[in-house]
Amino acid sequence: MPNSSPVASLPASAPAVPTIQWSEAGEACSANWRSERGATPPKRVVLADDTTTADNAYRMACEGTALLWRGDFQNAKQLLKALARRADQVPTRKRKKAAQEIPVAEAFHLHRLAQSQRARMLGMLLLPFKADYTVPLRRAPDVKVACTEAWGPANAEAGASVVSLRELLGVTSAHEWRKVGVEITALGEAPNNRIHPHYGVFSPVRGEYINLVAAAHLPKPPTGQTALVAFDIGTGTGVLSAVLVRRGVAKVVATDQDPRSLACARENLTQLGVAAQVEVVQTDLFPAGQASLVVCNPPWIPARPSSPIERAVYDEGGRMLQGFLKGLTAHLAPKGEGWLILSNLAEHLGLRTREELLAAFEANGLRVVSRIDAKPLHPKAADATDALHDARSREVTSLWRLAPIK
Secondary structure, eight states: OOTTOOBOOOOTTSOOOOEEEEEETTEEEEEEEOOTTOOOOOSEEEEEOTTOOHHHHHHHHHTTEEEEEOSOHHHHHHHHHHHHHHHTOOOHHHHHHHHSOOOHHHHHHHHHHHHHHHHHHHTTEEEEEOTTSOOOSTTOOOOHHHHHHHHOSOOGGGBOEEEEHHHHHHHHHHHHHHHHOEEOGGGOSTTTTEEOOOTTSOOOOOHHHHHHHHHSOOOOOOTTOOOOEEEEESOTTSHHHHHHHHTTOSEEEEEESOHHHHHHHHHHHHHTTOGGGEEEEESSSOOSSOEEEEEEOOOSBOSOOSSGGGGGTBOGGGHHHHHHHHHHGGGEEEEEEEEEEEESHHHHTTSSOHHHHHHHHHHTTEEEEEEEEEOOOSGGGGOTTSTTHHHHHTOOEEEEEEEEOO
16 A cells, blocks of 8 residues: 555545544555444554564553554564553452452453453554555465455445454454354254354354254144244344254244344355245344244343444343343244243343343243253353353353243
8 A cells, every 4th residue: 555545535425434544754644444343543643563562562552552554464463462462461459459359240341341441452553455455565465355255345446444453353264264164063964064154243153052942842833834934033144044944944034134144144044055944034133924933042241242243242231132022922923932042141240130031021921931051162161261250150051932921
């Protein structure tokens, strides 16, 4: 990218694109600003290269000064690792405070605050991009395919852009996940049992919730019908829809609001050979009509997400959970069931009680038919160094079979 590349002019009807400004060789420069989490462009930007020390970079990043990299790409990656090490060196006074007994909810919020501050600091190391997604740095990899998957086709008229190195690494990591895929044993034998998550779509690496859906007893179709119809609310990658079809469900209507999730689900369902049985619909929660089975795996922690990908885990106020419970009865066919797949981690973090969850069932005219539990298999559940280890070690994911109160 030329040092003084200006942002290309945009049509009057196009939404305003955030820009980032800096000074280089005595000239004012600017470029488009990309941020998946919606961060505003840094106000202070300095140039950095292979001569920039990690200590100086860390100091400036903590002060809110962004570093636009002009050196070797691989050296930028090493600098990012050095910044992360410094961020993870907890001062003695903070360790002593953390060791004190504090309410678990407060510990969670402090943990989230520390995560946010760390992410903001690490996001201060920036890279230049040409309009065609080329990174004009020494030893820079070819990231055009990965960026196209994440951001859409390159637009020559859009001009140059600037992105944090941390975000680019997330883009390239998502590209590798998408290529390789995640093996799902509930979908049968390899190789036709892989889900390929797209950038920005939560990967189904937590297999316990999938296994619960694969094992729970299916309800019977309405009287006089032989085919079972199901709704998959918030389908994401489409994995639960595929599992239901493999279990013999004749038709599934899979819903989501996010365009990335909808495209991801359609691609996975086609690749698995079940697209004919699954209708993918863009809507908030429920599609029109009723089904004998309505499945939902909402975000399990009622807290604010800090990025789009976190919306699969964090949902401020439990909006999706409450919306599912409120609308479930109206969308159930006679003798139908709603399957709510929910971790109890929020309960162990002091963010929701079991009594509140049960009261929400009753308030929405629902009763519990049965519950199936599974312990988590993900690495954090056994990581004693994790700040929330005590809560994670006691986490249980449950499939609640719900039906209207008679």
